[in-house]
Amino acid sequence: MIRYTDLVENITPEMLEGFFDGWRNRPSRETHLKILSNSAFVVLAIDDSNGKVVGFINAISDGILCAHIPLFEVLPEYRNRGIGTELVRHMLAKLKKFYGISLMCDEKPQSFYARFGMCPGTGMNIRNYERQSGNDV
Template sequence: MVIKYKKIKNFTGKELQNLFLSVNWDSGNYPGKLKKAIKNSHRVYSAWDLDEDNGQKKLVGLINSLSDGVMTAYFHYLLVMPEYQNMGIGKELVSLMLAEYKDFARLIVIAYDSEVEFYKKCGFELGEDKSPMFVTYLKT
């Protein structure tokens, strides 16, 4: 297995759907919207499993950012297919994004409670006296 990282925004709806549904994210049910959302992101890094034997490639991870381009970047999506988790792919995707925005004053992620420890290992800290708030029709 060879994992390659790419800084691209062009994905098929099927690639995104397969990745998002692999981690049970409801967004995967909206591949057309996902494709547009990713294309409109400020930055996107993706992880690909390149099968050199048969020339196949598979999208196995992705991180994106929304940003004002100067001061603040919000990392919205970070996901890695379950069979590729615990291999350092998520950590590498976060590292690529942190390097991209190293001079920004504020980098933000809203983490599921089960993922807080992962993000702490990547250098994030819990905000004091802050709570994420949402208006959404998505389940996850």
């Protein structure tokens, strides 16, 4: 059974195997745990049968007006069974007090996010790929 939780305190690096699929410089499991601990809001999907985290979503925030969702991933072998939908649903419920909720994505997944009432917008960003893993922070 898949269980959803926001309790990062109970997570160990060993439970965070296999994320950042396709990234050039992947954060280590320890760095991943630091990212989750430092986030304003987190939702984790845990497979009760093996105790592993199989999906996660995080948000950073000013605590008053705005929240931004930088990371959202489900392990490849757990995709297309509704886990991503549940993670977004739980996260948007946590963020419902905010004026602005944003995330960056390509055109392809826009139809997925539209299911939750999200609208496309234009944006600008910088990506410093030499800083991508965050492992030396």
